[in-house]
Amino acid sequence: MADLRSPRFWVPAAVLAFLALLPAYSALVGQSFYVTLFTRILVYALAALALNFVLGFGGLVSFGHALYMGLGAYAVGILSFHGVTNGWVHLAAALIVGGVFATLVGAVVVRTGGMTFIMITLAFAQMGYFLAVSLKQYGGDDGLTIDARSQLGIVDLGSNTVLYYAVLACLVACLWLFNRMLGARFGYVLRGSKSNERRMLALGFPTFRYKLSAYVMSAMVCTLAGFFLANFTKFASPSYMQWSVSGELIVIIVLGGMGTLFGPVIGAIVLLLLEEVLQGYRPGLFPPLEEVVNKHWQVVIGLFVILVVLFAKRGLYGFIVERRE
Amino acid sequence: MTWGLFLTQVLNGLQLGVLLFLLAAGLTLVFGIMNFVNLAHGSLYMMGAYFAAAAYAATGSFLAAAAIAVAATMILGLVIERVALMRLYARDHLDQVLATFGLILVFNEVVRYIWGPSSIYMNAPEALSGQVTLFGLNYPSYRFAIIGVGLAVAGGLYLVINRTRLGMLIRAGASNAEMVSALGVDIRFLNTMVFAMGAGLAGLAGLMAGPILSVQPGMGEPVLILTLVVIVTGGIGSVRGAFYGALIVGLVDTVGRAFLPIVLQLTIERSIAQAAGPAIASMLIYLLMAVVLAVRPAGLFPVRHG
16 A cells, blocks of 8 residues: 555655664764754654644644643643652543543534634633643742653653653554544544535534544643653643643644644654754854844744745645655 | 722723723734734734833833834834735634744744843833822722723724724624625725724733833733633624623633632632632633633624624
C-alpha cells in the first residue's frame, strides 16, 4: 500500500528516522543539549498532533488546548507534591482528569460553532489558567516544582534519553492511532461533518457525538503531552495553560500543514528550532541588529506567523506533498 | 460585611464593566459587519495606555494626553486595518485568529523595545485625585469619572446607532452586509469607519485604565479575554448585548471575588473555604458564560437577522 517514492511515505519516514537517531548523534558529539531541545519539540509535536485531529480534520478550531497540557502537568505536580511518585498513577490521573474535563467542556463548546467555538474554548482555557493561579497551596502564580520524575517501573524517566524515547514512542503510537481512525468510519464522519455538517445530519449521523468523542480524545492526548512536559521540566506552571501556548499549537499546525497527519510534527520542529535560533544565534554579521533580534525575537515570530497565514496557507508538509502529486 | 463595602465593590464592578464595554463595542461591531474577529483589539487598548502615559509625561496635561492617545490609537487602528486586516476579511476565522495573534506578539515586543519590559505608572489628573462622598461613602473621584465617561459613551453610541444615518447603515450591515453593499453602500468604507471608531474607544479605555492599572507589555490580553467573554455572553454583533454583557461580567467578577470567599466561609468549613473561595471566584464569569451558552447558544441579546 505504501508507495516508497511518494513524499507521503518518505518524508515522515525520514523525519522519524532522524528523530530516532538523534540521541545517538547527540551522544557522539557530546551535546546533550540536542536531546533536551528535541524532547520539548516532541512534546509540542504530540500536543499539536492531537489538536490537529479536531482542528484540521474535524473543523473544530480550539483555541484552548493548552488547558489540557496544563491539566496533565498539574496532575503530575499535585500528586508528587502529596508524595505520590508512582508514574502509572500520575498517568492515569492525568488522563482521567483530562477526559472528564474535556467531556464537560466539550458538551458545552461542541454545540456551538465558528467564531463562538474559538472564543469559548479560549475562555475555558483561561478559566483553567486562573484556577491554577489561584491555587496558592500549589504555588499559585509561581508554579509548582516537582522533586523527581514519575516512576514508571522499568521505564526510567529520570534519564533524559529514556524520556526522549518515551515521548517519541507515544508520538509514533498516536500517529498510528490517528491514521487508523481517520481511515475508519469514525474519521470519515468527522471529516464529513467538517465539510458539510447539515448533509451529515440529513444522512442520519449524530455528528455531535462524533465531534465530542474526537474532542475528548484529542484533549486526552494533550494531557499526555502535559504529563511529559511536567516530567521534562520537573515543573508545573500556570503558564503552560496560557493562551499563547494554545496559539503556538495552532501556529505549529498551520505551519506544518493543516489537515495532514504528519504536518504538525514538521511544524513543531521548524517553529521551535526557529525560536531557539532567534534567541541565541549570533552569526556576527551585524551585531547591533542581532542583539535586538535575540532580545525581541517574538517580533520576528509574530511577523513570521502573519506571513505564513497570508501567503503559505498549505504549510510546509502540505507544500511538499502536493507539489509531487 | 457592611453596606458601604458592598456599595464600593458594586461601583468597582460598574467601573470594570464600562471599561469592558468600551472594548466590546468596537470588537462586536466589526464582527457584526465583516464577520471578523480582531484579537489585536487588546493591543490597541495597550497602545492607548502607552500613548496616554507618554503624552501625559510630555505635556503635563491630562486632557491633551487624552486627545493625543485617542487620536493616535485611532490612526494606528486605521493603519493596521488597511495594511493587514483588510486582506483577512474574506478568509476563514482560523486565519483571522492566527494573523491577529501574530500582531499581538509584534505589538507586545514593540512596546517592550520602546518603553522597556517593566511597567510604567501614570497618575490620575490633579482635579480628579480626591475622593467623592456619596451616601456617607468615600469613593475615588477618578473611578467615578470612568463610570461617568463610560456611560456617556454608551449613551452617545446608542444615539449614533439608533438615530443617525450612519447608525442605520451599521445596523443594516450587521444584519445583512451583502444586501447593504448591493444597495450601493460602500461597506468596506463603512467598516473602516467602524473599525477606527472601535480603535478610538479601545484607546480611550486604555487611557482611562492607565492610572488605576499598571501600564505594561501584555496588559491587553487579560482584558481582551474578558471582552471576548462579554461579547459571547451578550450576543456577538450586538452593541446592546455588549453593554449588558459588560456590566454583568464586570459586576459578577468584582463582587464575586470580593464576597464569594466570605459567603463560603459562612456555609462550609473555614480551611476549605479559604482554599476554594478565590479559585471559584476567579472562575465565576466563565461558569456564567457556560451557563448562558448552554441555555441560549446565541447569547443573551442576539442580533436579529433577516
